[in-house]
Amino acid sequence: MAIADRLQVRGIQSGTHASSGVSGGSTIDLAVLTLDDLGWICDCSLACEQMFGYSTDELLGRHISMLLPQLPDTDLVQDERINPRLAFLCRCAIAFDARRRDGQYFSSELFINRLDRHNVVVLVRSLQA
Numbered sequence: 020m021a022i023a024d025r026l027q028v029r030g031i032q033s034g035t036h037a038s039s040g041v042s043g044g045s046t047i048d049l050a051v052l053t054l055d056d057l058g059w060i061c062d063c064s065l066a067c068e069q070m071f072g073y074s075t076d077e078l079l080g081r082h083i084s085m086l087l088p089q090l091p092d093t094d095l096v097q098d099e100r101i102n103p104r105l106a107f108l109c110r111c112a113i114a115f116d117a118r119r120r121d122g123q124y125f126s127s128e129l130f131i132n133r134l135d136r137h138n139v140v141v142l143v144r145s146l147q148a
Contacts (some may be wrong), residue, residue: 048145053138056096058083061138070145072120083141087129089115095139101131114146 050067054060060078068074071086084091094102108115109129117127130142 048147050143052078052083052086052141052143053134054083054095054141056137056139058090058093058095060085067143070119070143071117086117087115087127087143088118095131096133099136101133101139105131117143117145 048066048070050070051064052060052067053062060081060083063075063078067078071078073086078085082091083095093105095105096102109131112128114126115129116124118124126146128144128146130144132140134140
């Protein structure tokens with residue numbers, strides 16, 4: 020099972036439902052992406068495919084700025100830690116523009132954490148009703 024899918028399963032087991040199609044309770048659109056330290060996509064969840072309209076194969080090896088255009092020149096990691104400014108913006112629930120395959124933009128919230136020494140996990144939650 021891929022890292023992103025394991026994270027998604029953990030969320031469902033703890034009572035948080037990721038993406039549409041999960042029966043019972045409220046549904047939260049929560050895409051999970053695993054990135055390397057430079058922002059290249061290594062893995063993504065099924066909810067990510069549904070939210071953005073790309074298959075996993077189309078996303079692997081692409082830069083996160085393909086989905087989150089505000090991040091093309093942002094260093095995700097500085098001195099082995101999440102970029103402090105990016106972490107602050109995420110904690111403040113600042114809305115980030117996200118772009119679907121069809122070119123449509125939507126507002127989203129980001130949650131970013133260090134996964135291991137060379138990877139970052141980004142959770143993207145749609146703010147659309």
